[in-house]
Amino acid sequence: xxxxxxxxxxxxxxxxxxxxxxxxxxxxxxxxxxxxxxxxxxxxxxxxxxxxxxxxxxxxxxxxxxxxxxxxxxxxxxxxxxxxxxxxxxxxxxxxxxxxxxxxxxxxxxxxxxxxxxxxxxxxxxxxxxxxxxxxxxxxxxxxxxxxxxxxxxxxxxxxxxxxxxxxxxxxxxxxxxxxxxxxxxxxxxxxxxxxxxxxxxxxxxxxxxxxxxxxxxxxxxxxxxxxxxxxxxxxxxxxxxxxxxxxxxxxxxxxxxxxxxxxxxxxxxx
Amino acid sequence: xxxxxxxxxxxxxxxxxxxxxxxxxxxxxxxxxxxxxxxxxxxxxxxxxxxxxxxxxxxxxxxxxxxxxxxxxxxxxxxxxxxxxxxxxxxxxxxxxxxxxxxxxxxxxxxxxxxxxxxxxxxxxxxxxxxxxxxxxxxxxxxxxxxxxxxxxxxxxxxxxxxxxxxxxxxxxxxxxxxxxxxxxxxxxxxxxxxxxxxxxxxxxxxxxxxxxxxxxxxxxxxxxxxxxxxxxxxxxxxxxxxxxxxxxxxxxxxxxxxxxxxxxxxxxxxxxxxxxxxxxxxxxxxxxxxxxxxxxxxxxxxxxxxxxxxxxxxxxxxxxxxxxxxxxxxxxxxxxxxxxxxxxxxxxxxxxxxxxxxxxxxxxxxxxxxxxxxxxxxxxxxxxxxxxxxxxxxxxxxxxxxxxxxxxxxxxxxxxxxxxxxxxxxxxxxxxxxxxxxxxxxxxxxxxxxxxxxxxxxxxxxxxxxxxxxxxxxxxxxxxxxxxxxxxxxxxxxxxxxxxxxxxxxxxxxxxxxxxxxxxxxxxxxxxxxxxxxxxxxxxxxxxxxxxxxxxxxxxxxxxxxxxxxxxxxxxxxxxxxxxxxxxxxxxxxxxxxxxxxxxxxxxxxxxxxxxxxxxxxxxxxxxxxxxxxxxxxxxxxxxxxxxxxxxxxxxxxxxxxxxxxxxxxxxxxxxxxxxxxxxxxxxxxxxxxxxxxxxxxxxxxxxxxxx
Numbered sequence: 001x002x003x004x005x006x007x008x009x010x011x012x013x014x015x016x017x018x019x020x021x022x023x024x025x026x027x028x029x030x031x032x033x034x035x036x037x038x039x040x041x042x043x044x045x046x047x048x049x050x051x052x053x054x055x056x057x058x059x060x061x062x063x064x065x066x067x068x069x070x071x072x073x074x075x076x077x078x079x080x081x082x083x084x085x086x087x088x089x090x091x092x093x094x095x096x097x098x099x100x101x102x103x104x105x106x107x108x109x110x111x112x113x114x115x116x117x118x119x120x121x122x123x124x125x126x127x128x129x130x131x132x133x134x135x136x137x138x139x140x141x142x143x144x145x146x147x148x149x150x151x152x153x154x155x156x157x158x159x160x161x162x163x164x165x166x167x168x169x170x171x172x173x174x175x176x177x178x179x180x181x182x183x184x185x186x187x188x189x190x191x192x193x194x195x196x197x198x199x200x201x202x203x204x205x206x207x208x209x210x211x212x213x214x215x216x217x218x219x220x221x222x223x224x225x226x227x228x229x230x231x232x233x234x235x236x237x238x239x240x241x242x243x244x245x246x247x248x249x250x251x252x253x254x255x256x257x258x259x260x261x262x263x264x265x266x267x268x269x270x271x
Numbered sequence: 272x273x274x275x276x277x278x279x280x281x282x283x284x285x286x287x288x289x290x291x292x293x294x295x296x297x298x299x300x301x302x303x304x305x306x307x308x309x310x311x312x313x314x315x316x317x318x319x320x321x322x323x324x325x326x327x328x329x330x331x332x333x334x335x336x337x338x339x340x341x342x343x344x345x346x347x348x349x350x351x352x353x354x355x356x357x358x359x360x361x362x363x364x365x366x367x368x369x370x371x372x373x374x375x376x377x378x379x380x381x382x383x384x385x386x387x388x389x390x391x392x393x394x395x396x397x398x399x400x401x402x403x404x405x406x407x408x409x410x411x412x413x414x415x416x417x418x419x420x421x422x423x424x425x426x427x428x429x430x431x432x433x434x435x436x437x438x439x440x441x442x443x444x445x446x447x448x449x450x451x452x453x454x455x456x457x458x459x460x461x462x463x464x465x466x467x468x469x470x471x472x473x474x475x476x477x478x479x480x481x482x483x484x485x486x487x488x489x490x491x492x493x494x495x496x497x498x499x500x501x502x503x504x505x506x507x508x509x510x511x512x513x514x515x516x517x518x519x520x521x522x523x524x525x526x527x528x529x530x531x532x533x534x535x536x537x538x539x540x541x542x543x544x545x546x547x548x549x550x551x552x553x554x555x556x557x558x559x560x561x562x563x564x565x566x567x568x569x570x571x572x573x574x575x576x577x578x579x580x581x582x583x584x585x586x587x588x589x590x591x592x593x594x595x596x597x598x599x600x601x602x603x604x605x606x607x608x609x610x611x612x613x614x615x616x617x618x619x620x621x622x623x624x625x626x627x628x629x630x631x632x633x634x635x636x637x638x639x640x641x642x643x644x645x646x647x648x649x650x651x652x653x654x655x656x657x658x659x660x661x662x663x664x665x666x667x668x669x670x671x672x673x674x675x676x677x678x679x680x681x682x683x684x685x686x687x688x689x690x691x692x693x694x695x696x697x698x699x700x701x702x703x704x705x706x707x708x709x710x711x712x713x714x715x716x717x718x719x720x721x722x723x724x725x726x727x728x729x730x731x732x733x734x735x736x737x738x739x740x741x742x743x744x745x746x747x748x749x750x751x752x753x754x755x756x757x758x759x760x761x762x763x764x765x766x767x768x769x770x771x772x773x774x775x776x777x778x779x780x781x782x783x784x785x786x787x788x789x790x791x792x793x794x795x796x797x798x799x800x801x802x803x804x805x806x807x808x809x810x811x812x813x814x815x816x817x818x819x820x821x822x823x824x825x826x827x828x829x830x831x832x833x834x835x836x837x838x839x840x841x842x843x844x845x846x847x848x849x850x851x852x853x854x855x856x857x858x859x860x861x862x863x864x865x866x867x868x869x870x871x872x873x874x875x876x877x878x879x880x881x882x883x884x885x886x887x888x889x890x891x892x893x894x895x896x897x898x899x900x901x902x903x904x905x906x907x908x909x910x911x912x913x914x915x916x917x918x919x920x921x922x923x924x925x926x927x928x929x930x931x932x933x934x935x936x937x938x939x940x941x942x943x944x945x946x947x948x949x950x951x952x953x954x955x956x957x958x959x960x961x962x963x964x965x966x967x968x969x970x971x972x973x974x975x976x977x978x979x980x
Contacts, residue, residue, distance in 0.1 A: 027304070251300075
């Protein structure tokens with residue numbers, strides 16, 4: 001232990017953070033040396049990984065616009081990370097002014113950063129919480145202020161559920177959120193899979209393991225991820241490689257086929 | 272230039288060409304950047320930028336006004352789109368470098384080439400400057416976020432008094448401890464400075480006395496909400512009255528500190544004025560380079576320092592790097608508690624400073640209980656042995672925590688005069704390696720790094736890494752070794768062994784398992800070995816007279832593998848070998864672990880034969896054999912070799928004792944007839960080893976049915 005107990009582990013910048021490493025992969029500088037080192041190690045094992053990150057980010061934009069088109073005006077983004085370019089409130093509020101967005105992340109630095117960014121934006125807020133505590137999130141002051149649970153809500157769990165181990169039963173957790181939503185709400189999930197990858201991916205997950213990051217990847221199959229949409233109707237084209245979910249242009253797809261299939265993406269509508 | 276003029280632009284409007292080029296630009300850019308715009312918006316954006324760019328080229332060509340400013344601005348706008356990075360610039364220059372000179376309006380090429388290059392150059396420099404600014408801004412915003420996170424976390428926590436003191440005195444924020452009735456019971460120096468009182472004076476006040484009348488009510492509401500538990504923390508802008516009558520505009524954060532029972536204890540009010548963020552930031556920067564508990568530089572800082580020290584080192588004396596690890600630190604923490612452990616770390620850091628006070632040295636704390644010392648050697652620097660001895664002598668003086676005296680020792684790995692072209696990482700790695708070696712020889716030891724040893728270890732690492740591929744390519748195979756009855760010399764079993772065929776330098780079973788054990792490959796590899804051998808036995812078993820058992824010895828990791836039973840069942844199910852024909856051996860030492868004991872017990876229940884390998888070296892071995900459901904034990908090769916050297920006749924007594932414990936005794940590594948005879952006389956039933964035959968591929972193995980001496 002290099003830090004005193006009164007500084008929580010999440011603020012230990014000698015340990016890489018998922019949120020900041022992702023920002024680095026996207027090309028941002030909202031990160032520290034340890035995050036960049038981890039990003040580079042993983043990228044060296046899975047060349048093109050930056051593209052997978054970018055493709056996921058592009059999916060975020062498409063899915064938010066899609067939900068706005070369906071009439072959704074409020075969003076709950078769980079595992080929002082560092083709010084970088086093209087974040088939910090930016091995209092949603094550009095598409096339909098007045099959209100309300102609640103961000104949730106457990107990384108204290110990411111949350112602090114979100115708070116600083118959202119100063120002056122009354123329609124968006126951030127809550128520091130672990131997705132494994134649905135009650136704390138759904139019952140938070142910010143959720144009560146921003147979200148109307150009688151109306152459809154767009155819930156985003158992007159590149160997040162694979163950090164939740166099986167022991168925590170991610171499927172049951174998703175169900176807890178689902179039960180709080182009005183019919184016609186949407187759920188979008190992107191999730192890393194090992195279905196289409198082999199050695200590179202396990203090297204990369206090993207690198208994350210060795211990095212002492214508190215977060216570890218849990219790869220899941222198409223069937224397992226599909227089951228997380230219990231009680232939702234998957235909208236076309238279903239659960240597919242992230243780049244293949246309603247691409248709007250070449251930038252939505254990575255040039256390496258593997259990188260399009262590393263992450264499954266799906267959107268469900270609550271029945 | 273000899274490119275002929277292709278001027279056709281007189282008839283076709285420039286818009287068409289630009290439109291196509293802008294789309295191409297946007298299209299290629301969208302594959303490398305992260306922006307908030309959707310495709311159409313990006314198209315429009317790039318079209319506007321291209322129009323501006325074309326105007327700049329025209330302006331540059333006619334040189335009636337300076338165009339570089341406009342082009343630089345376009346570079347800045349590109350950066351402002353989002354995360355554009357160097358890839359975005361590369362794509363831009365690629366597309367525009369070729370595309371602009373292809374436009375009809377920029378013909379003839381030789382007239383426009385120079386303006387296009389100038390404009391793209393200005394765009395690049397604008398891009399670069401804006402990109403640098405963006406990086407700085409993002410980094411700064413992260414620093415601020417980090418600072419905020421630390422601060423938020425601090426006031427969130429229910430802290431012990433001692434911790435609180437520590438934070439309060441060193442904090443640049445004003446901190447007031449206020450009792451439940453609203454009286455200030457403690458104040459730190461910072462709040463005194465803000466308000467112009469001494470801390471003693473402040474402790475006489477009620478918090479409300481300090482609040483400006485206009486905002487006192489908001490403060491009262493906030494404290495009420497905290498008291499009733501409706502909120503854990505409130506933050507509000509406040510006006511406090513200074514001693515000189517002025518008003519201090521500050522930001523006030525009040526939280527409720529509860530006792531261990533969860534009942535309200537007192538309020539903590541944090542007062543920040545505008546300059547506080549800056550001050551706390553510099554403190555945070557210091558913390559980012561220093562370990563919080565000991566105040567020593569951390570690994571990151573140390574590494575940077577090492578880099579410059581390597582460069583400026585005295586060419587003859589060089590530097591020395593010591594990597595220290597406190598012996599049995601885990602035991603201290605476990606028995607006396609983590610706080611005592613932390614105090615011990617502080618103590619060690621102080622003693623290290625004392626020992627090295629005369630040297631030009633940096634002492635750093637690495638992770639956990641590890642320290643590093645960098646000494647820039649001078650003529651008077653004592654040699655390494657003397658320094659280590661001095662450190663351990665210092666530390667052997669007991670230090671008293673809560674009346675308990677504690678003396679510790681450290682193990683040390685040393686790198687002396689590393690070559691100046693080594694990177695800091697290489698030096699630290701070498702020291703770590705030496706430290707590992709020191710630790711393996713016991714407490715309070717030290718070891719010097721030697722280059723050759725490093726090479727050996729690296730060779731082994733390289734082998735371990737290559738092994739999975741070799742296995743896949745069929746270079747790793749299973750070989751079979753006869754297990755022979757010592758009386759009558761009949762074949763009673765076949766032991767399955769791994770073998771890596773590496774041409775002139777093959778690796779035997781022990782080598783293979785040691786490597787695979789390092790990387791974890793042993794689990795799949797071992798299952799494959801078991802399946803292959805069971806299949807082979809089935810093949811031999813088609814002859815009714817073949818009844819020998821299959822002996823498979825497991826490694827430590829295999830023995831405690833949570834999946835072991837499932838793997839064995841699966842193999843038996845797949846190959847159809849009766850469970851009674853399989854004997855699984857585990858190293859006797861691993862049976863101190865409950866996972867291994869569980870595995871052994873379940874295997875026995877399944878009817879699989881069980882055996883203890885490397886038997887006879889530990890004091891508890893006999894007890895293990897007696898208590899667990901074990902069919903046989905296999906005497907360790909080392910003991911067999913000692914007996915052969917004539918130095919362990921007492922071993923003869925081992926066999927009857929084992930038999931009393933209800934197990935049969937097998938012997939490994941028999942090389943001569945004499946040995947086989949000696950062990951037969953001692954009471955062992957069967958053995959393996961050179962004397963009976965080396966492990967061989969299945970095809971070369973004596974027909975086991977025909978086997979006899």
